[in-house]
Structures are given as C-alpha cells and as structure tokens.
Amino acid sequence: MSNIFSPYDADRPLRLRCSCGRDHSEAEHAAEASSSSAIAELRQRTSTPDFESYSRQFIEATLVKALFPQDAVRRRFLRAVGKGTAMAAIASVLPMASLQAMAQEKSTLEKKDLKIGFIPITCATPLIMAHPLGFYEKQGLKVDLMKTAGWALVRDKMLSREYDASHFLSPMPLAISMGLGSNAAPMNVATIQNVNGQAITLAMKHKNNRDPKQWKGFKFAVPFDYSMHNMLLRYYLAEAGLNPDSDVQIRVVPPAEMVANLKAGNIDGFLGPDPFNQRAVFEEAGFIHMLTKDLWDGHPCCAFGTSTEFIQKYPNTFAALYRAVLTSAAMASEARNRELIAKAIAPAQYLNQPEVVLQQVLTGRFADGLGKIQNVPNRAGFDPMPWQSMAVWMLTQMQRWGYIKGDVNYRQIAEKVFLITDARKYMKELGQKVPEDSAYPKFRIMGKEFDPAKAAEYAKSFAIQKTA
Template identity: 70%
Template sequence: MSKLPSDAPVQASTQATYDAYDADRPLLMRCACGQDHAPSEHDAATRMQSQDELSNDFIEASLVKAIFPQDSVRRRFLKAVGANTARAAIASLLPVGALQAMAQDRGPLEKKELKIGFIAITCASPLIMADPLGFYRKEGLSVQLNKTAGWALIRDKILNKEYDATHFLSPMPLAISMGLGSNQAPMKVASIQNTNGQAITLHLKHKDKRDPKQWKGFKFAVPFEYSMHNFLLRYYLAEHGVNPDTDVQIRVTPPPEMVANLRAGNIDGFLGPDPFNQRAVYDEVGFIHILSKEIWDGHPCCAFGLPESFIKENPNTYAALYRAILTASYMASLPKDRSLIAKVIAPTQYLNQPEAVLEQVLTGKFADGLGNIRNVPDRANFDPMPWQSMAVWMLTQMKRWGYIKGDINYRQIAEQVFLITDAKKYMSQVGFKPPEGAYRRFKVMGKDFDPSRPEEYLQGFAIQKSAAA
C-alpha cells in the first residue's frame, strides 16, 4: 500500500467533518494521527476522541460553511489551502480555549428552541453572526432569528412573549422596566451589543452647512425615542445652541427607511445606526457629518436583553444563550476579523447589504461622501460591558428631555436593569478581561460625567425640556 502525504489524514478528517456538518448529521471523524489502524482499533480511537476536539471541529465546520456556503467553492478552498492551513486560520479567529472552559459550566436546558428579534443593522453583529457561525448550536440551542421592521414592534413582541430575547436599543430596557411609553415589565441588559457605530448623516445638498447653528428648521430622523441616537443628537444640537424641541424637527423613522427618506427630501439628515450612514454615501445621497464616537467615544448603542421572567424560568438556557452571544462578541471585538464578519452578516436573511458597505463600517476605512477616505478602526466596536454608569447617563437624558417626570433613584434602576455581575462572569470565559468596577466615568463632548452626581450633571445644561417649556 502506498503511503499518503503527511497532511492527507488531517485533510480527510477535516473534509469528513464538513461533509457531516453539511448533511446535518452527527460529526463522526476518522483518526487523524497519521498511523494505520485495524478497524477495531480505529473505532476505539474514535470513541476515545475528546469532546473538546469534537466541539472544535463543529465550530470550524460552521465557520467555513458560513464563509463558503456553496459546497463546490468550499471544497476548492480546502483543496487549495490544505486542512492544516485552514485549521490554523480558524484557530486564530476563535477563542477555542475559552470555549472549552465554558463547556464545563453547563446544566440541562429548560428551553432549547428560542425566538430572538433583531433589527437589520451592524449593531446586531454578535447576535446575528452567532447563528451562521454555529455558536447557538454549539450551546445546544435552536435559535430562530426574526428580522423585525422597527423598534416599537421589537418592544411589543418581547412584551407579548413572542420573542424570548431580543436586540434592544440600550435605553429601551430601562424605559420598559419603568413603564415609559409602554406597559411596565422588568427587562434586563445582559450585554452591550456594540459601542460607537452611529453617525450624523446629512443630505448632499447641505455640504456647505457644516455648522449646526445653520441647521435651524432642519428635519432629522432617529430610530426611536428611547435610543442613544435620539439622546446623542439632542445633546449635540444643544451643545451648539440649537434647541432640539423648538429649532428642528426630530422624527422617529425605522433605520431601513432612513436613506430612502433622505433621498426623497423628507428629511435633511439623520443620526442613525450603521450601515445606513455608509449606505447613504454608497448611494450618493448623503455624507457623514460626524461619527458618534466623536461625540462620545465608547458610547453604548445597542444591547442584548430579555425579560426578567425568562431568566428566572430558564436559568440554564439563559446561561447558554449568554455564552453564545459573548463568544460572538469576542470575535467581533477583534479588528482582524471584521472583513470576515461583513461577509457572514451580509446575506438577505440578515442585513441584506453589499459587503463593501459593511466592510467600510466594520473595518473603519471608509468614504465619507465629501471626497475623503477616512481610517477610524474603532468606528464600530463590540465591547459587551454593560457599565451601570452608562445607564445612569441615559436616565439623565430621559429626564432632561421630559421622558421621566419627577425624582428617580438612578443607581437603583441602573443596577436592576444592567447585569454587570453576570457580564463579568461570562466575559472572562470567552477571552475578555473584565474591568473593575461598575460606574466608569467618561466624557461626552469634552464634558465629564460623574455617575455619582447625576442631578448636578443634569442641572448643568443650559438647554433642556424645562427651559423650553
């Protein structure tokens, strides 16, 4: 019998894994040690293969299939680069050691089939990519991702228990927990889905109006009242002496409709989530005036959350879901993987956007619509830490603009909704190094925010709802 090349057993084993994944049947691998075995010895060796190796092969297979969904293209890739090269590349993308550690912290799942809502924006990258990359399945979960038209519908479906968990705008769980704009129901923020990742985009006809003082009379769109987009736009306008309640109009518009409204002239601009800022540039109808990170670098945007009742009734399922989301967040947080993520989330069932648009957003190398190519690697970031100081800041802005009436206990609400202890526990398992504390301080447009003094901060603004009334 002629001897095979040294890579052949690994190549065969890897291809068998991918074939097994394609057929959606159990992953049964041949021995990859390079030695000949009698059939009985081979069977015994296969049975002795560690569960960790099986799990890693499953994740590798999931990743390759997500990148190359067509069988013929996938096979050509494996044949061209060789299995060892493919494995090395995939290992660089995944925190395999952390995944192995997480496998030790499991309990029987109370509920395996879950429905999760999302809006088709890059903010939801971790939640979305966990599906094609197999992270939900790795945790024993069968997840149905439901693309949803707008945030009000997201809110209604989570309240009606049509969704088990959902992609939220970060302020939404605070608002729902307080009964603002909806029936009251306790909601929890398990993790922040993304930081930064927004921009103020204006119609091309306003290229000569870069000073916000020139914007009086403008019509702006934001995705929802209880959104960082609304609060950051209001903050930015007010800091430039423009009263957002009297000098401009701010309209709630679903993100997928923002570019069309800009093109039609129904709005002059929007502070919206990506990829729609970049899509306006791509479609040659708008330009990026300022990235949201230039207003507050590291600000939260969207969150992953779920009802308190779900956590109490399904603690093991909750832990498994948390692990899957944070595993994806870890991968998304690595700049070197952004081009891959753009490819994974681009298809119709997810964002339905050109890969070129998503890659510009995620890599931070982008055209701004003004003739410039900018390089801002952290234009969008994926730090999942749900700082409770972020929640306090959101509450100050809700009160500033009249969404909250009367006195509130900022710290109590922040700690009830933002699950920082759970986040630190599971973040440490997937490769993140959780920072200390819960109330990190930060600056918004150069102004310090001290979360221990929210009322003092609030009273320092010259323009707010009470002054406009």
C-alpha cells in the first residue's frame, strides 16, 4: 500500500481571505451563499401543507380502517359519502385534533446530544441533509455530524462508542456483528442510505479497452473490503472470467484519494462512490465505464445504522433518529429537490465538491468522460428499505470470497442486523408509503436471478470463487 498516493490537502483547499473579511476564499464564500439559499428553499418545501399533512393522513386512514376493518365495506362507505364528509362525521365524535397532537408527541429522549459519523460522499445525502434542514432538531436532537476520513475509522469509532450512530457501508454492520476484520459487536442497519450511485471508472489511457476480459493485471481501488463496491467489482470481473484474487489487484483506498491515485497512475480504475466517479471526469483523469445500476438496478450501497446496545439503551432517541433520517430520505428521493440538494451539500463542511459535479450525480444528467452526455435519472436513489434479502446476498458474496469461513445461517444474521420491521413501523408513523412485499424479495444481478430462499446453493454455484 506504500505506493498509494495520499494528498494531505485533497479535502483542505488553500485558503485566501475573502473580501467579506472571513477566513475563506471567494469561491468558498460563493459556495456557502449558494448552499444557504438552497437550504432556505428546501426548508420552505418541508413546510408545505403536503409535507406537514403526513401525520394527519396517517391518523385519518388509521381511524377509518379501525371503524371499518373490512376493505369492501370501507370502500363502499367512502364512495357513498365522500372522504371529506366521512372525516367530518368521524371528527364530530372523536377528538381528531387531540389524536393528531398525540401522534406528534415525542417520548422523552434518553440522550439528546449525538455524534453521527459520515464519509463525504453523495451516499450520505439523507444523513447530511437532515442537519441543515432541521430534521434532527425537530425530533429534539442536537446532532454533530462528524466528517470521517475512511471506513476503518468509522468502524473503530463506533466500536469505541465515540460515535452514537453512523453512515455505514451496508455490509459493514454484518461484518462487525460477525467479528470479521474487528472485534465482534452487534450492529444494526436501520435504513439503506442510498441505492445505485456508484460506477466503475477507468483511467483515460484505457478508453479503447472496454472489455473486462482484457483487464488481466489491472490495479483497482475499492473503499473497503466489506463494501458493495468490492462485492460488485469482484462479481463483474468473475463474470468476465477473471479471478479477482489472482488476475487483478484490488486495493483499499479512501474515496477522497481515488481520483488522485488514478491521476498518478497507481491504479487503472476504481469501483467507488460518487461524487468521485464524476469528479474523475471533471478533472479529465478518467471516464465512467459503467454505472453499477447496470449490474444490479436498485442495489444497496450505504446504510444508516448504530449498535444494538445503543438501540436498547436509548430506544426513544433511536426512534427520533429514525424519523429524522426517513424524513430526509423521502425529500432526497424526489427528483425536483436534487439540484437544490446538490447546492446544499457542496460546501466544505459537507462534501467539499463543485456543485456541477454533484448536480450531475444527483440529477443523472452527466458527462461520461468519453464525449457524451448521458441521461440516467435513477443513477442514484434513496430508497430506505433494508430488505433482508440484500443482506443475504452480501453474506453469500462474503462467503464466496473467503471473508466468511464455513456454513452461514443467512436468515438468522440478516434478521438480526437489517431492521426491516422497524423501518416499516416508523415509515407508517410518518405517513410514508411502505412496500408490503416480503422481507426477502428476489433480485437480478447481471441478468441472473438471486433467490434468497436458495442462498446456500447460490453461493456454491459460481465457477470462480475462493478455493483456499
């Protein structure tokens, strides 16, 4: 790893005193002003009647369902009298306003001052946005967002209890809970932070070498061993007939250092998080070979989570955190908010990236580095559902590549770590649409179906896997 370039000032640009008198550059001043304006507009959107009516709608729907438990009867009643008349009639005999106020009451928080870790990548958008938009504050929490240099440090600070909760790579809570790469400590995935939002980026010298079968000897970077980036890159290479443990080199490099290493020629490419794929294009250091959504559309990447100990010790605080992050994820999921979000999270205290780079990532209209403008609206998404079959797939791949030895009780681990029941509960409380699918939906990865009910056979089915 000694030949990996680590620029000390990659995230700390040279500061020149601004004309406003503060100790920052004119560019930083402009970025902060743009961010403040975007945050103000986003805050205004959160105060619209539609946004604030979630709890009222939830209360109304619950009351109607309680009074008319049979679907057919309920539908006939609403058709006959209309929703407005129905709710007026119910309100005349039930204290609707009091029930709505009760629904919005917050239980006593066991702990209000929290430290939440994050890596400065677009995957962390819901966690980050909840801060300037006041979603944590609305839940009675005082949150310090702790910008962190790398995933090993996130893990260590969670294990030492320096952080109360954190932005995780979604396989990390599985690995930590099982004691893979660290001491074992039960961790939980509360929500998936983002889906898609990654890419395989190659150095410009490889623009005429797009066939992965020809990549023997390449050096790749991923952000962490226990990452979807590592698992998806390995899967892609193996499908092309390359053994990722012997035909190429895969190195762990912090996301903020990937572009610099690509420029320096230390790596041929990386499968990394955004905005660094787009940043490589912006700096003319590389091109986007493939979005990971084209490997598995809707795949999980990062997660929001905490320790099982924290949840048990501070249940009301955990519930408040959950509500704040889910509210933020719902806002980030709306395409109309993406340009404003890009402005809001661009400044140094968050991602420290050019707005144009973040806008290309979040809107899906982007330059690919090969002279084309692509339009892929679902390049990045923020579906929070922690499907337990996602955890099962991750476990099959960790087993495939030797990170897990021996047999695995996939469902037991998935159900302990991925809190889908809690996610549904708090989404319903917020009046958000909750998918009623099984916790174990099937997925298609590179055209092949993954059935979580047949996970053991799936893990053993690959021609290329760790043999020793």
